[in-house]
Amino acid sequence: MKKLLAIGEALIDFIPRNTGVPIKQVESFKPAVGGAPANVCGAFTKLGGESKLITQLGNDPFGDKIVDEFEYYGIGCEYVSRINDANTSLAFVALKDDGNREFSFYRKPGADMLLKPETIKEDWFKDAFALHFCSVSIGDFPMKDAHEKAIEYATNNGAIISFDPNVRLALWDDIDLLRKRINEFIPKADIVKISDEELEFITGKDSIEDALPQLFTGRVKLVIYTKGSEGAEAYTKSVSASAPAEKVNAIDTTGAGDAFIGSLLYQLAEDGVTTDSIADLTEDKLEEYLKKSNGYCAKSVLENGAIASYPTSL
Secondary structure (H helix, E strand, C coil), rough: CEEEEEEECCCCEECCCCCCHHHHHCCCCEEEECCCCHHHHHHHHHHHCCCCEEEECCCCCCHHHHHHHHHHCCCEEECCEEEECCCCCCCEEEEEECEEEEEEEEEEEEHHHHHCCCCCHHHCCCCCEEEEEECCCCCHHHHHHHHHHHHHHHHHHCCCEEEEEECCHHHHHHHHHHHHHHHHHHHEEEEEEECCCCCHHHHHHCCCHHHHHHHHHHHHHEEEEEHHHCEEEEEEECEHHHHHHHHCCCCCCCCHHHHHHHHHHHHHHHHHCCCCCHHHCCHHHHHHHHHHHHHHHHHHHHCCCHHCCCCCCC
């Protein structure tokens, strides 16, 4: 199986010791390694694949903690840079009664934001199955240009491009720029994952059926639409499929969407799916992928944290 590459933020999530209250009322926090691209690598690797994250950390103890955890779980650190100019990004999280989250980020700037495009090397992508990225790191800072360079190299080497916008409004001063930037990057991807909470913000449409013509733009061949407890749907230009969610009592939904897309990418890699064959996926195969990823996601929310909570099998 070829390796998965992801580019973007790796950070420390500070998970609350007590739940059901906002951040200002949390009594204490426990640090956990996170960041959506890192989480996707974690899911892919825990299932048995090879992954490497392209990111940048500060020369600080939190950066050391991230590297140590990557090494523990087998996530490749060869493309992780370290700098003195900024600290490793931090995110404080509060968990509400319904399992949803409130965030407060310490990232102005974080070391990851300052990764320069010239750091990216084309030979990193020679044996890549896919490149995955999100929207947190495509603001007006050097990491955006690093994303564009990585996408260029991955595309040149035949890798699948996977984009999960993973909208985090708290990280953007200008949400119109966020929407614009997401829509600039969607056409660069083969696979776009979008949640029901993000759909209207990104597309201006309140139903996936109305939004699909807008989402199938540029390279896009597969749209994954996740609906939390209502399950997930998948669309190519010719077929669609759906699968219900598994009903569980969620303890912590941190990284749940990343578990979903990480496990989906693992299944695609296991089946040898390529940029040319994505469009030919059948309804039955898409339904199978959705069912397994829904199940994987359901298991991931039964424990606190992200990578540490991910199962090692589908």
